[in-house]
Amino acid sequence: MNPRIDLRSDTVTKPTAEMRRAMASAEVGDDVYGEDPTVRRLEERTAEMLGKEAGLLVTSGTQGNQVAVATHVLSGQEVITEAQAHIFYYEAAAVAAIAGAQIRPVQGRKGVLDAESVREAIRPVDVHQPKTALVSIENTHNRAGGTVTSANVLRAISEAAHQRKVLVHIDGARLFNAAVALNTPARELAGPADSVQVCLSKGLCAPVGSVLVGSKAFIEEARQWRKRLGGGMRQAGVIAAPGIVALTTMVDRLAEDHENARFLAQELGNLPGIGIDLETVQTNIVIADVAGTGLNAEQMCKRLAESGVLASAFGATLVRFVTHHDVNREDLIEAVNAASKIVQAVRVS
Numbered sequence: 001m002n003p004r005i006d007l008r009s010d011t012v013t014k015p016t017a018e019m020r021r022a023m024a025s026a027e028v029g030d031d032v033y034g035e036d037p038t039v040r041r042l043e044e045r046t047a048e049m050l051g052k053e054a055g056l057l058v059t060s061g062t063q064g065n066q067v068a069v070a071t072h073v074l075s076g077q078e079v080i081t082e083a084q085a086h087i088f089y090y091e092a093a094a095v096a097a098i099a100g101a102q103i104r105p106v107q108g109r110k111g112v113l114d115a116e117s118v119r120e121a122i123r124p125v126d127v128h129q130p131k132t133a134l135v136s137i138e139n140t141h142n143r144a145g146g147t148v149t150s151a152n153v154l155r156a157i158s159e160a161a162h163q164r165k166v167l168v169h170i171d172g173a174r175l176f177n178a179a180v181a182l183n184t185p186a187r188e189l190a191g192p193a194d195s196v197q198v199c200l201s202k203g204l205c206a207p208v209g210s211v212l213v214g215s216k217a218f219i220e221e222a223r224q225w226r227k228r229l230g231g232g233m234r235q236a237g238v239i240a241a242p243g244i245v246a247l248t249t250m251v252d253r254l255a256e257d258h259e260n261a262r263f264l265a266q267e268l269g270n271l272p273g274i275g276i277d278l279e280t281v282q283t284n285i286v287i288a289d290v291a292g293t294g295l296n297a298e299q300m301c302k303r304l305a306e307s308g309v310l311a312s313a314f315g316a317t318l319v320r321f322v323t324h325h326d327v328n329r330e331d332l333i334e335a336v337n338a339a340s341k342i343v344q345a346v347r348v349s
């Protein structure tokens with residue numbers, strides 16, 4: 001069967017009709033010369049939404065994070081991240097390869113760091129030890145199942161960092177999911193950080209791109225790092241235009257994805273052998289432990305795919321399902337039915 005229900009990630013979302021129209025009619029120029037008015041509009045709009053002075057369109061979330069790290073951190077320094085953060089786990093050791101820095105992974109509670117553990121992880125001044133230069137906070141936290149860090153916790157962590165002259169970056173690939181789930185304006189979540197990266201191409205459905213925001217001075221330096229990494233794009237207005245539509249029309253509807261994730265988590269969690277920590281289902285990600293079914297994650301994903309449902313293996317027995325604009329409640333009911341049949345078949349065999 002051709003897989004029809006794609007729950008591997010919200011990155012699979014396609015641009016909406018309005019986005020495609022915006023792309024076709026976008027006013028463009030050479031953005032490396034700073035002459036693309038649509039890119040400028042997107043950068044200003046994102047900076048304004050996040051309460052920062054300036055923004056920079058980058059090709060991807062990974063590029064946004066790495067440009068931020070390279071701008072903030074010198075070779076030989078250290079970056080604190082949560083132990084399963086995307087920057088540590090999924091960016092091909094770019095912090096080491098590009099900035100020449102090392103990561104200090106700190107275990108959070110369900111992906112959420114706290115001020116005390118960050119304070120403890122900041123290195124003392126000591127000739128033997130690297131200088132801690134940056135703390136990166138992932139909000140929402142992908143591998144923990146889309147968990148959110150509240151404005152209060154963000155503020156406390158940032159205070160602890162800033163007191164020791166350590167900067168703060170937010171990997172906000174899904175910051176708008178956090179804002180919607182917490183019912184807190186995104187600018188309040190972004191407020192305490194020195195830089196924030198937000199993705200346009202996840203739940204917001206734009207085809208490409210992320211925006212990095214921060215102070216004017218930071219963005220000026222980040223622009224050179226983007227160029228160095230090959231991210232200086234020319235008539236990028238065709239990418240920025242759907243990004244503007246994404247920020248304007250797609251943020252509030254994320255609540256629907258969150259309700260769908262909760263529904264999916266509850267239904268899947270009722271199936272024999274599937275374990276789900278409902279406490280972590282706060283946004284659009286569901287992580288199911290399929291160990292009790294007798295299948296491992298790869299086997300479960302393969303069987304689901306044969307039934308028309310795509311999910312991601314996220315560990316030996318962990319399977320990730322992500323809800324988004326391009327799947328509806330009926331699709332999720334179908335996915336649960338498919339999982340139910342697989343689980344029953346394994347039990348009787």
Ligand code: TLP
Nearest residue numbers: 009011060061062063086090142171173
């Ligand atoms: N995450 C992807 C995969 O890489 C796992 C996904 O499908 O969820 N920060 C966070 C928190 C992310 O989840 C991702 C993408 C990124 C950064 C990187 O974004 P891109 O894929 O645009 O480089």
